Amino acid sequence: MDQFNQFVESVSNFFGGGDHIPWSTPDVILGCEREVAEAKKDEAEDRINESIMRLSWALVHSRQPVDIERGIAMLEASLTNTSSPLQKREKLYLLAVGYYRSGNYGRCRQLLDQCLEIAPDWRQALSLKKTVEDRITKDGVIGIGITATAVGLIAGGIAAALARKN
Numbered sequence: 001m002d003q004f005n006q007f008v009e010s011v012s013n014f015f016g017g018g019d020h021i022p023w024s025t026p027d028v029i030l031g032c033e034r035e036v037a038e039a040k041k042d043e044a045e046d047r048i049n050e051s052i053m054r055l056s057w058a059l060v061h062s063r064q065p066v067d068i069e070r071g072i073a074m075l076e077a078s079l080t081n082t083s084s085p086l087q088k089r090e091k092l093y094l095l096a097v098g099y100y101r102s103g104n105y106g107r108c109r110q111l112l113d114q115c116l117e118i119a120p121d122w123r124q125a126l127s128l129k130k131t132v133e134d135r136i137t138k139d140g141v142i143g144i145g146i147t148a149t150a151v152g153l154i155a156g157g158i159a160a161a162l163a164r165k166n
Helices: 002-016 026-042 045-060 065-079 085-101 105-118 123-165
Strands: none
Touching: 026 045, 045 065, 045 085, 065 085, 085 105, 085 123, 105 123
């Protein structure tokens, strides 16, 4: 019975995505936006940067594509001003999450490779990289299945046309 449950779980993960990346809500995003606005009023540079990072996290973890794109844009704009390897690693990882959520698995994998150059044993990046590679493999398998089905239908149509002709 345990093997059957594992099989069912693996099939559902295959077709459902199976990632374990958390989602944010519109309320969390709104709270982070308020936090950024308050930090800008205080003009405390460290507080502004921290609140922008929290907002970026919330945006790339959103279910809304427009939020994800906004988070990606914010992170890419702030990446050039990052000198600390730890901050760069965090921003690269959040960018990878954003690109994963938007379906750009190739760019996601590139960013994860850059993260892992900074911190080779970072579990979050390693876990997301495995998820991305599994997703790329799954998409390839589905693509092959669709192609094989199309070829089979075309061949069947040709065979039926030839059989009717004779």
